[in-house]
Structures are given as C-alpha cells and as structure tokens.
Amino acid sequence: MAKNKVEKRIFYNNEECPIRNVVAQIGDKWSSLILFALVDGADRFNSLKSRIEGISQRMLTQTLRDLERDGYVERTIFPEVPVRVEYELTKMGRELVKPLYQLVAWAEANHQAINQSRKAYDER
Amino acid sequence: MAKNKVEKRIFYNNEECPIRNVVAQIGDKWSSLILFALVDGADRFNSLKSRIEGISQRMLTQTLRDLERDGYVERTIFPEVPVRVEYELTKMGRELVKPLYQLVAWAEANHQAINQSRKAYDER
DNA sequence: TTACCCTAGTATACATTAGTAACTTAAATA
DNA sequence: TATTTAAGTTACTAATGTATACTAGGGTAA
Numbered sequence: 001m002a003k004n005k006v007e008k009r010i011f012y013n014n015e016e017c018p019i020r021n022v023v024a025q026i027g028d029k030w031s032s033l034i035l036f037a038l039v040d041g042a043d044r045f046n047s048l049k050s051r052i053e054g055i056s057q058r059m060l061t062q063t064l065r066d067l068e069r070d071g072y073v074e075r076t077i078f079p080e081v082p083v084r085v086e087y088e089l090t091k092m093g094r095e096l097v098k099p100l101y102q103l104v105a106w107a108e109a110n111h112q113a114i115n116q117s118r119k120a121y122d123e124r
Numbered sequence: 125m126a127k128n129k130v131e132k133r134i135f136y137n138n139e140e141c142p143i144r145n146v147v148a149q150i151g152d153k154w155s156s157l158i159l160f161a162l163v164d165g166a167d168r169f170n171s172l173k174s175r176i177e178g179i180s181q182r183m184l185t186q187t188l189r190d191l192e193r194d195g196y197v198e199r200t201i202f203p204e205v206p207v208r209v210e211y212e213l214t215k216m217g218r219e220l221v222k223p224l225y226q227l228v229a230w231a232e233a234n235h236q237a238i239n240q241s242r243k244a245y246d247e248r
Numbered sequence: 249t250t251a252c253c254c255t256a257g258t259a260t261a262c263a264t265t266a267g268t269a270a271c272t273t274a275a276a277t278a
Numbered sequence: 279t280a281t282t283t284a285a286g287t288t289a290c291t292a293a294t295g296t297a298t299a300c301t302a303g304g305g306t307a308a
Contacts, residue, residue: 007164008161008164008165008167008171008175009160009161009164009175010175010177011157011160011161011175011176011177012177013177013178015239018228018231018232018235019156019157019160019228019231020157021231021235021238021239022227022228022230022231022234022235022238023151023156023227023228023231024153026151027147027148027150027151027152027156028151028266029144029148029266029267032143032147032151033135033143033144036133036135036143037132037133037135039133040131040132040133041132043132044284044285045284045285045286046283046284046285047132051132051133051134051135052135053134053135053136053137054137056267056268056269057268057269057285057286057287058266058267058268058269058286058287058288059266059267059268060285060286061285061286061287062266062267068245069241069242069245069246070238070241070242071237071238071240071241071242071245081274081275081276082274082275082276082282082283082284082285083274083275083284083285084284085284085285092234092237092238092241095230095234096230096234098230099223099226099227099229099230100227102223102226102227103147103223103224103226103227104142104143104146104147105223106146106219106220106222106223107142107143107145107146107147108142110146110216110219110220111142111145111146113195113216114145114146114194114195114216115145116195117193117194117195117216118193118194118195121192121193121195122193152294153294153295154295168255168256169255169256169257170254170255170256180295180296180297181256181257181258182257182258182259182295182296182297183294183295183296184257185256185257185258186294186295201256204255205255205303205304205305206254206255206256206303206304206305207255207256207257207303208255208256209255209256209257
C-alpha cells in the first residue's frame with residue numbers, strides 16, 4: 001500500500017527539468033504557429049504576420065527572438081533597399097517540428113471529443 | 125519566384141485550429157507536469173502538490189479543473205474522514221501523454237544544445 | 249476546552265508576464 | 279509632398295500566476 005507511493009516521480013523546480021525548460025518555451029500562444037508556418041520554407045516578417053491571423057507585430061518580433069535564441073530559427077538580413085529579413089528553421093528547428101507535429105495530429109484527431117467534454121463540464 | 129509563396133499555409137484565428145485549441149491549453153506552465161505526474165497512477169491533491177515543486181494550491185486546483193474540463197483527468201471524492209480526493213488520467217489523458225512524451229524525450233535529448241544556443245545568443 | 253493538526257480546497261490582494269494599439273525609422277516610389 | 283513597405287519600439291491593458299489568509303469538518307494533545 002505504501003510501497004507504490006515511493007516510486008512516484010518528483011518534478012523538480014530547476015533548470016535541468018526539460019519539461020519546464022523546453023515545453024514551457026514552445027508551449028506559449030504563438031511559438032508553435034510560427035514554427036509550423038516556417039515548415040513551408042523561409043519567410044519574411046510581414047508575410048508571417050499576415051499568415052498567422054491575429055498576431056501583433058510585437059509578439060511576432062518577440063517570439064521570433066525567443067525561437068532564435070533557443071536555436072530553432074535563423075534570422076538573415078539582406079541589405080537591400082528596403083531591407084529584407086528572412087526567418088528560416090534551423091536543423092534543430094526542423095527536428096523539433098517532428099514530435100510537435102505528432103502532438104498537433106493528436107489534437108486534430110481529438111479536438112471534437114475535447115470540445116464535447118468541455119461542453120458537458122460547463123453544463124454541470 | 126512568386127509561385128512558391130502562394131502555397132504557404134495560413135493559420136486561421138478560429139476555434140477550429142487545433143494548435144490554438146489544444147496546444148495552448150496543455151502548453152501552460154503546469155498542465156504537462158500534472159499529466160506526467162499522473163502517468164504513475166492516481167494521486168491525491170497534496171501528494172501532487174509536493175511532487176510538483178513550486179506549484180501553489182491555487183494553480184494546482186485551477187489546472188486540475190482545466191484538465192478535468194478537457195476530459196484528460198477524472199476527479200473522484202472519497203467521503204472518508206478526512207475527505208480524500210483522487211485524480212486519475214482518463215483514456216483520453218493516457219492517449220495524449222503519448223505524443224506529449226515524444227516531445228519531452230526530444231527536449232531531454234536536446235536541452236544541452238538549447239542551453240548552449242541560449243548562452244551564445246545572450247553573449248552577442 | 250482551548251489550541252493546533254489534517255484533508256482539500258476558496259478568497260483576496262498583489263506581482264509578473266503576455267498581449268494590443270499606436271507610433272517610429274528609413275528609404276523608395278507617385 | 280504624401281504614401282508605401284519593412285521592421286520594429288513604446289506605452290498601455292489584460293491575463294496569468296503567487297502569497298497569504300481563511301473555510302470546514304473532524305482528530306489529537308495539554
């Protein structure tokens with residue numbers, strides 16, 4: 001009775017926890033949408049802005065910086081006039097998209113059931 | 125030149141988008157940690173609270189309610205003295221954990237590289 | 249029998265983070 | 279001179295999360 005309690009995993013609150021470290025970063029409102037938008041190939045700031053409905057300039061800038069910092073996205077400046085800036089997935093970014101896509105596929109398959117569950121819960 | 129632009133996917137801002145609908149929900153600070161804690165089997169409120177370092181009572185209550193609403197977690201009250209409340213993954217919850225685990229496994233394998241990338245970025 | 253413990257929460261106030269709308273810079277074009 | 283395109287920044291508001299106190303129904307110890 002007490003035995004199976006001992007084995008339960010503890011989730012420590014430090015920088016070694018990959019869930020807190022990685023999932024927290026890409027689990028925000030915009031990161032996954034930007035990553036998926038870049039699967040189609042490199043894209044420019046304003047193109048991304050119009051392809052991701054509802055994102056503001058500030059959040060696009062900020063989330064692109066975070067993704068660049070983590071090494072998922074590469075930013076290239078072309079010194080033309082007017083200047084052109086392209087964002088592209090790195091090798092690591094393309095790797096990340098694979099398991100992320102599994103999750104989205106699951107979400108696509110189950111979001112009807114989830115909506116039903118939400119509706120039933122709210123009617124209680 | 126213009127041709128490959130036309131094919132790029134657009135991410136609409138409506139309730140049909142599974143990324144916004146599902147990933148946004150489980151991508152918060154605590155949901156994935158709670159789901160993984162429950163993989164080991166049903167657990168009680170205070171046990172979860174001590175296993176997930178740093179979570180407050182309020183966020184544990186609130187996140188458990190959200191997970192229950194989405195149909196990932198089932199809540200059972202045992203009218204003992206003192207009252208016992210157990211939380212357990214539903215079938216859908218156990219299904220969700222599979223692709224989520226793929227993502228965490230990727231995170232575990234790559235979080236060194238991510239940390240390096242962050243460090244290099246911050247030193248620029 | 250007053251005081252403090254356990255369980256599983258709720259309520260309130262506050263702090264932090266995420267997000268929006270409007271403005272800025274800078275050069276090219278009409 | 280006014281407008282357009284690109285890539286932001288600034289100042290503000292909304293959402294999320296934390297800390298602390300409180301509830302309720304009993305149990306335990308002095």
